[in-house]
Amino acid sequence: MQELINGLDSIIPEMLEDGGPPRVPPASKEVVEKLPVIVFSEELLKELGPEAECCICKENLVIGDKMQELPCKHTFHPPCLKPWLDEHNSCPICRHELPTDDQKYENWKEREKEAEEERKGAENAVRGGEYMYV
Amino acid sequence: MIDFSRVQKELQDCSRDNDSSGIRVSPKADNLTRLTGTIPGPIGTPYEGGTFQIDITMPEGYPFEPPKMQFSTRVWHPNISSQSGAICLDILKDQWSPALTLKTALVSVQALLSAPEPKDPQDAVVAEQYIKNYQVFVSTARYWTETFAKNSSLEEKVKKLVEMGFGDAQVRSAIESSGGDENLALEKLCSG
Numbered sequence: 001m002q003e004l005i006n007g008l009d010s011i012i013p014e015m016l017e018d019g020g021p022p023r024v025p026p027a028s029k030e031v032v033e034k035l036p037v038i039v040f041s042e043e044l045l046k047e048l049g050p051e052a053e054c055c056i057c058k059e060n061l062v063i064g065d066k067m068q069e070l071p072c073k074h075t076f077h078p079p080c081l082k083p084w085l086d087e088h089n090s091c092p093i094c095r096h097e098l099p100t101d102d103q104k105y106e107n108w109k110e111r112e113k114e115a116e117e118e119r120k121g122a123e124n125a126v127r128g129g130e131y132m133y134v
Numbered sequence: 135m136i137d138f139s140r141v142q143k144e145l146q147d148c149s150r151d152n153d154s155s156g157i158r159v160s161p162k163a164d165n166l167t168r169l170t171g172t173i174p175g176p177i178g179t180p181y182e183g184g185t186f187q188i189d190i191t192m193p194e195g196y197p198f199e200p201p202k203m204q205f206s207t208r209v210w211h212p213n214i215s216s217q218s219g220a221i222c223l224d225i226l227k228d229q230w231s232p233a234l235t236l237k238t239a240l241v242s243v244q245a246l247l248s249a250p251e252p253k254d255p256q257d258a259v260v261a262e263q264y265i266k267n268y269q270v271f272v273s274t275a276r277y278w279t280e281t282f283a284k285n286s287s288l289e290e291k292v293k294k295l296v297e298m299g300f301g302d303a304q305v306r307s308a309i310e311s312s313g314g315d316e317n318l319a320l321e322k323l324c325s326g
Contacts, residue, residue: 055233056197058143083198084232092233 025102027089032082032098038075040065055093056080072096136196141166144235157240159190167192171203171240175283176248180275181209184283188243189219190236200230201239210271210278212252212261221246222256291316295323 038044040061045052052061054077061067067075074093081092089098100106145166148159156174171188175181186209191202203226205219213222225234225242255261264271286294288309294316295305300323312318 057137058140058235080232087198090231092231095231 022105022108024089025100025105026087027085027098028101030101032085035068035070037078038067038069040067054080056084070096070098136167136192136194138166140197141192141236144237145169147235148237155241157237157244159236159240169236170206171236171243173240173244173247175279176244179248180272181211181247181279181283184279185285186247186283188240197232197234200226200234201236202226203239203243208278208282209247210260210275211247211257212250212264213246213254213256214260215257216260216278217257220256222251222254286316288314291319295320298323 040052040063042063045061045063048061050060053059054061054065054067055074056076057080059077066078068078068081069075070091072091072094074091074096076092084092085098089100090096091098097109145159145161148157156172158172160170160172162168162170169190169192171190173186173188175184175186184207186205186207189204189206193199193202203221205214205221208216208219210216214220221243223242223246225231225239250261250264252261252264260271263274291309291314292302292305295309296302298320300308304323305319308319308322309316312322
């Protein structure tokens, strides 16, 4: 009986994991380290206006502030961004995902992307078919 | 550690533009860990005309963790527990982001009132009624709004009791001594 329970203990988490999307892992440490740092300059102040702020601490940006830039071009104070990317892999503003160090998650994402493209392909095929009858 | 300077700034921003949205956030105690949010029921919904209060508890990790929000005003909605006021909303759980604020979260809660998701229910009874008997759902939700979310103002209460034949000063002191409870005030007026 105990053996059976132990067996279930190892199977159930696997079964659960297999279902929905896995828990999102943190962003890759290496990628985060290599994020470009830009300095908030007078030109940027002119471009973005005096109301420009770091969306995490909500402080207005001042000339000379160092800002970390994500691939989606959203910028944050490095100390504000760090605690978030230590636990998550997405841009706080647009949810653009950074690569992670978790191979399992990356594989799952790749499969999802392919499935999504297949769905789109199927939709287009139907649409193409409709056009043929018009 | 809660970023109190950010919370403070959010409260200021909220009080600056509460006229247009009607959404308010105010601290419960002076330590800013417990707050009260207020949202008007969206127009064109069974919640229209109601004012809904939401208990907000700030977690240690704010703004990296979502604020805990729960209706303290009772509400009849598929995604809100009719018993506890617990809210089923993704941005208050795994879809939270530190770019969101108390204000934007409350805007989302208000949007949830306009657009229930009965397939992802918090309250199974309400969700079933929503799906199977929409008209009954609407009238129940409206009744709950009338009963729990419409707190008439002091002047309205005074007017009502004065119309029953009690004196103005007497009415005011009765309302005050019953903590604003109009029914309790009426009982006092009748017995004394």
